[in-house]
Amino acid sequence: MVAIARKADPAPHLGRSRAAASLGRKARRNVSAHGFLIGAVLCFFFFSWYPMYREVIMSFQKTQLGVTSWAGWANYIRIFHDPTFWVAWRNTLEFTVLALIVGYAVPFFVAILLNELRHAKGYLRCLVYLPVMLPPTSALLLFAYFYDPNYGLFNDILHTLHLPTSQWVQSPGTTIPSMAMISVVIAATWMNMGGATLIYLAALQNIPGELYEAAELDGAGLVKKIRHITIPQTRLILSMLLMLQIVATMQMFVEAFILTNGGAGVNNNTLSVVNLIYTYAFALSGASNYDSASALGVVLMLVLAIFSGTYLWLTRDRDHG
Amino acid sequence: MMAGITVVAALGLGAAACGSSPAASSSASGHVTISVDCAPPASSAQQHKEWNEDVATFEKENPSITIDSIYENPCEVPASFTAMLGAGTEPNVFYTYFTDKDQVLDAGQAADITPYVNTKTVPMLDDIVPSAMASVTAGKTIYGLPTSNYTQGLVINRQLFTEAGLNPNDPPTTWAAVEKDAAAITKLGNGIYGYGDYSAGNNGGWHFSSELDAMGGHMINPAGTAASFDTPEGAAILQALHTMRFVDHSMSPTQQLEWGALQKQMAAGKLGMYIAAPDDIYNVIVPQDGGNINDYGMGPIPTATGTPAGSLSGGNDYMFAKRDTPAQIEAGIKWLVFESLTPGQGVYFNFARQKADGFPVGFPEPQLFTGSTEAQYDKLLDASATINPSYYSTFANSRETPMGEPVDAQAVYKTLDPVMLSVLTNPNPNISQLLATATSQVNQILANSG
Secondary structure, three states, X not given: OOOOOOOOOOOHHHHHHHHHHHHHHHHHHOHHHHHHHHHHHHHHHHHHHHHHHHHXXXXXXXXXXXEEEEOOOHHHXXXXXXXXXXXXXXXHHHHHHHHHHHHOHHHHHHHHHHHHOOOOHHHHHHHHHHHHHOOHHHHHHHHHHHOOOOOOHHHHHHHHOOOOOOOHHHOXXXXXXOHHHHHHHHHHHHHHHHHHHHHHXXXXXXXXXXHHHHHHHOOOOHHHHHHHHHHXXXXXXXXXXXXXXXHHHOOOOHXXXXXXXXXXXXXXXXXXXXXXXXHHHHHOHHHOOHHHHHHHHHHHHHHHHHHHHHXXXXXXXXXXX | OHHHHHHHHHHHHHHHHHOOOOOOOEOOOOOEEXXXXXXXXXXXXXXXXXXXXXXXXHHHHOOOEEEEEEEOOOOOOHHXXXXXXXXXXXXXXXXXXHHHHHHHHHOOOEOOOHHHOOOOOOOOHHHEOHHHHHOOEEOOEEOEEEEEEEXXXXXXXXXXXXXXXXXXXXXXXXXXXXXXXXXXXXXXXXXXEEEOOXXXXXXXXXXXXXXXXXXXXXXXXXXXXXXXXXXXXXXXXXXXXXXXXXXXXXXXXXXXXXXXXXXXXXXXXXXXXXXXXXXXXXHHHOOOOOOOHHHEEEEEOOEOOOOOOOEEOEEEEEEEEOOOOHHXXXXXXXXXXXXXXXXXXXXXXXXXXXXXXXXXXOOOXXXXXXXXXXXXXXXXXXXXXXXXXHHHHHHHHHOOOXXXXXXXXXXXXXXXXXXXXXXXXXXXXXXXXXXXXXXXXXXXXXXXXO
């Protein structure tokens, strides 16, 4: 067979037109989806990406008498020299670790328990999720009452049981862990564990029952089953929720804010990084400084971004690169 | 077609999510609308009624002006106020504390109303006390009009004093006497405490400032460059509070209190004494919290010697938004003169109406005027007085010298909140360390805003 040299396409524009037409047809077929997507993209743009961009810009600016000018690194230097900056980071890390110990493990074991129960499953799931459905402010105001050193329910119960009472969130100690921070963690865990519990429960219910049957035949008890079957089978969910929980707890604000009536606790022992951002931005009135608040916000964003990136890289699926 | 509608609808939803908040406006036809905040909400029934009556009367007399009332209580929450200025969404005529002037100027949100303020538009202008006008003036530029001022004293529950075997006509004037009387009142039991103070919401620092001023101290040095509260007087105040809390147990274990909490306790008959201005009684304790006017009295702020060197003096005013048109500024000034500055009318000075509506009348506050306006004010007040003036005589006779609020007041107060909270919740506070740390923080604030 004689090879015939292909001549150059005499009408390349027709090929491009065909590709464009094909793209146009695809776009028209999906215009509804694109239409709704535009709305979401616009919302993300105006409420998420643009504010982030403005935050970075503002962190390098200063405003006086309504006039904004370039400030260079001044805002960053200012916040790093503020003693409460280091206190806030220490408290935030303290909250994160405590919340992980309590708020990460407890939902998992509650999910295991719920998975084992034969009766009233639906009712118990609803009960576990109920605190999540409460508006956070309402739940925290409830806890503020529970924690009142004079009239609160918790001290009332302790007093009835002849146990020592506590000042709870008004405790003055700053040693780690402080009673004040433990009080905040208890409230935060109660409010938020329902969601994690249901996610874990869904993951548990996807574990093939045959694995547990085989383990039972081999004489494995509950602890061994959890260690060798449950945890490995839910590894991905556990890993993802761990990262999400760390990122969420590092941004703790509303719990400490409501429980301390907008303050930072005794001796600043519940002051978090986001609380400090709020203080810089709004709570100092005439000395309020959006620019310092933006600088601290950028620092927090970078810390969380570096953490998330590192975590995802370390936990990547090496078989698939 | 449907696809096109879908796109438009989606875009519309996206745009609607962004939201907007249009301000009140003036129209080309000469009619002007102004938004005014701090109108009493419906929950303060009588005051709400009086405000609405005044708006109706004013609009009838001035048919080209419409008042768009913004009902709220409290009138200002510092954090929200800062955010409002940052966004530029303040009403046309907006309520501020005396201490907010610099913040409003710094945010570029204050309108210069100097060309519109004179003795024709504000007939009582020359009689307004200079310290009140200073709070709305920068250099020679006027940015607002003051509407009330205050000094503070010691509010007492006369009923509890009597039950505890104390003389309600002789309130304590020294911290030692306050401790003694508070201990006696606490012995009544049943959840009653002798003394209360704030430690949250910037109010702890505010009260500490007031208590220090009475002792002859100052929060900030005269140059406004450094904190000056780390003194024996400051330490003495904190020690007195700590002693009442942890030695005498005459203060409640529930702390972290902010404005509003002590008034409720006083109205409920659960609190013997706390520091406040007289308007706490006639604006909050009696009308809102249901207290009995005959149960209260006042003495001067406690000191070491019994004679206050002065009292933190503050007040409130209204300023004008930068975006206001000249017509709106003129209308706003007219409204403020009608509602807040003319003896015999308005929300503060229509004493006959207040008496008819069951409000207590006759308190020695505000002291906004001098000269002929003050004389007219006093005459109208005496004619409608309902309180027993002897219950407030030791406060009135102490003639506390008004002392202005410190530079960057709200930031300073916020910084002192944790100090107050610490002495009221920590059995073993290091008072000198607390004051030293707060001094360093306040110096940083002053340096940053300089």
